[in-house]
Amino acid sequence: MKKYVEILSDIEQQINEGRFASGQKLPSVRNAARMYGCSVNTVSRAYMELEKRHAIYSIAQSGYYVVEKPGSRHNATECKTIDxxxxxxDPSLFPYLDFQHCLNKALDTYKYDLFTCGDATGLETLRHTLVSHLAGDQVFAKANQVIVMSGIQPxxxxxxxxxxxxxxxxxxxxQPSYDIFxxxxxxERIPVIGIARTASGIDLRELEEKFRQGKIKFFYTMSRYHSPLGTSYSVDERKRIARLASKYDVYVVEDDYMADLGEEPGSDPIYAYDHTSHVVYLKSFSKIIFPGLRLGAAVLPETLLETYLEHKGYADTSQLSQGALEVYIKNGMYERHKRKIASQYALRIQMLNDAVQRHNDAGLLEITKVQFGVYVQFKLPQTVNLERLIERLAARGILVLSGKRFYLSDFLEREKFLRISIARAQQEQIEEGVKGIIEEVRRGRNQTG
Incomplete structure (x- = not known):
């Protein structure tokens, strides 16, 4: 990495973390050059790039200052709700200015081509860019296998x-799984059956039996950073699922929407172990960049392509958004933002784990310690009334989700739990939130008893 890029990234991180506050003056070019051990020209180049991104501004004969962001005067701690x-x-992590730059660059590069409806498969140059991007996650595919979508749900x-x-x-x-799906x-009255998955994993013998006898079209799974459990399959589980799919001619639809939020050892997806083209791989970019982007990618076996495109029928995503995403990936901004948001979420998860260790001394909650992603399962005592607990927490300004919504209506082997997300929980609120949850669980258990 070039030195000026290192300086640029370091200053951006300090701005985002509040060490350089809105309106604060930055070190002079000469002082910064001494700090970073480089030439004044290198620092000047980094400052000029930060100014182009509207992160800082210069005042003649005075120096460089941090741009004041809308609402920056209102500290997050003033918000009493713990979400x-x-x-x-987290909106505070959205790469507004970077993506604005990419939108402008895309307009300059593609001009009027971005204002057409486009092809149902997606912008061709983006699909070729995604081939290289996905290969970094051990998802190797041809460009014609990559279909750009308006998110994973479609x-x-x-x-x-x-x-x-x-x-x-x-x-x-x-079970549990993605509630909207x-x-x-x-x-739609589509034939569907469930198989229990817990924080400990899945019963692979039961999975094989369902593959063998259940006339299964496909098995829908979140192999990494599962919602709502937050856990990931082991490497052995992923390999065995791929082998079972091949053995019984069952397809696997792998929803890897949180793929970029961690660096667990052996974190390759099931797709990487598929040797018979039985895995459909889905990836979202909205969860990493911002929800309004509404862009995702489907990587399909060639045996499914023609039928899939017949059912898709038309382009459903903005050409301009696709062009901007291509620029965002190719110039390294996506990789940089991915590292930034992953480190922020990993810090919040660690703070959550630490808070649980401090306050859950009586073992009221069963919690699987996860290190990456955004979700953690808080498994509750059976004697606690889940609905009343959520109401009492809401009255205290602590918002949580019931685990009930993540099950099929007729699935009986349910666990009683809260799905906890750290995506928007501010660091300074996590301790208070965890403490409040445990207090209300203790209260609910005692009242029931």
Missing amino acids: FSASSP ALEILAKMPFPNENSTILVE LRFLEA
Whole structure:
């Protein structure tokens, strides 16, 4: 990495973390050169780039200052609500100015081409860029296998409705799982059955039995950073799922929407172990950049491509957004932002784990310690009334989600839990929030007893 890029990244991080506050004067070019051990020209180049990104501004004969962001005078601690319910990224981490630059660059590069409806498969140059990008996650595919989508949900709906080469009709889903997809399957009366997944994993013998006898079209799974559990399959589990899919001609739809939020050892997706083209790989960019982007990618086996595109039918994503994403990935901004948001979330998860260790001394909650992602399962005593608990927490300004919503309506083997998300929980609120949850669980247990 070039020295000026290191300086630029370091100053941006200090601004984002509040060490350089809005309106604060930065070190002079000469002082910064001494600090970073480089020439004044290198620092000047970094400052000029920061000025282009509207992160800082210069005043003649005075120096450089941090741009004041809207609402920056209102400290996050002034917000009394502790939000453990939201799954979308923290707005304070959105790369507004970087992506604005990419939008402008895309307009300059592609001009009027971005204002057409485009192709149903997505912008061709973006798909080629995604081939290289996905290869970094051990997802190797040809450009024609990569379909750009307006998020993962539309891809799931197409896959659920279209016929598969194995001619099976039943969809197998983990329980618990992605609630919006579950509600879609039930509303559309699509044949669906569940298999229990807990923080400890999945019963692979039961999975094999369902693959063997259940006439399963595909198995929908979140192999990494599962919602709502927060856990990931082991390498052995991923390999065995891939082998079972091949053995019984069952497809796997792997929703890897949180793929960029951690660096666990052996974190390759199931797709990396698929040797018979039985895995559909789905990736979202909205969870890392910002929800309004509404862009994702589906990587399909060639045996499914024609049918999938027939059901998709038309382009459903903005050409301008696709062009901007291509620029964002190619110039290294995505990788830099990925590291930034992953480190922020990892810090929050660690703070949550530390708070649980301090306050859960009586073992009221069963909590699997996760290090990456955004979700943690708080498993509750059976004697606690879940609905009343959530109401009492809301009255205290602590927002959480019930685990009930993440199950099929007729699935009986349910665990009683809260899904805790650290995506929007501010660092200074986590300790108070965890303490409040444990206090209310203790109160609910005592009242029931």
